[in-house]
Amino acid sequence: MTLAPSDMLCFALHSTAHAVHAAYAPLLQPLGLTYPQYLVLSALAARDGQSVSEIGADLRLESNTLTPLLKRMESAGWVTRRRDSRDERQVRVSLTEDGHNLADRTAGIPRAFAERTGLTLDQVIDLRDVLAVLRDRLKPAKP
Incomplete structure (x- = not known):
């Protein structure tokens, strides 16, 4: 079974990264x-x-x-x-x-960005931590 991009985790991460960059631009x-x-x-x-x-x-x-x-x-x-x-x-x-x-x-930029997400501070911290775990599992930092 082939998944549509909208059903793929990789696409959600990729498109979110683009949205994050766009949100930081202004x-x-x-x-x-x-x-x-x-x-x-x-x-x-x-x-x-x-x-x-x-x-x-x-x-x-x-x-x-x-x-x-x-x-x-x-x-x-x-x-x-x-x-x-x-x-x-x-x-x-x-x-x-x-x-x-x-x-x-x-x-003030981190706060402005966090407000733009509509998430609570606890949600922002939780999301950051989950993404860091995922990143580190997929590609550990080089020593």
């Missing part, structure tokens, strides 16, 4: 941010000075995706990239003053 566009840039900015606001590989592991992005993104963010003046003085193979990424200011301006 929140991020006034700040000049794309969704991937917002994720990097949030990761650095939570823990500044991470290596490119640490950011990639946290966001589950390969370096060939992350490096051009970081270069654009550096060109915009939001981050700096520097070789680690203890390990030249590692590149450390830090927020600039403008990057910190931009991160401060994004502080």
Whole structure:
């Protein structure tokens, strides 16, 4: 028996991911941010000075995706990239003053997005946790 896309879990996840990106666009566009840039900015606001590989592991992005993104963010003046003085193979990424200011301006975005879902805070947390379990079962993070 062949299932219609609307009956498939994969399609529900795929179409929801597109809807999530679309819902974030009006929140991020006034700040000049794309969704991937917002994720990097949030990761650095939570823990500044991470290596490119640490950011990639946290966001589950390969370096060939992350490096051009970081270069654009550096060109915009939001981050700096520097070789680690203890390990030249590692590149450390830090927020600039403008990057910190931009991160401060994004502080209300998670709440605005959560409100847009129409879910309660407990439902948002439960859904996030279920999706994280599913993600980790399907593709564990790289060590």
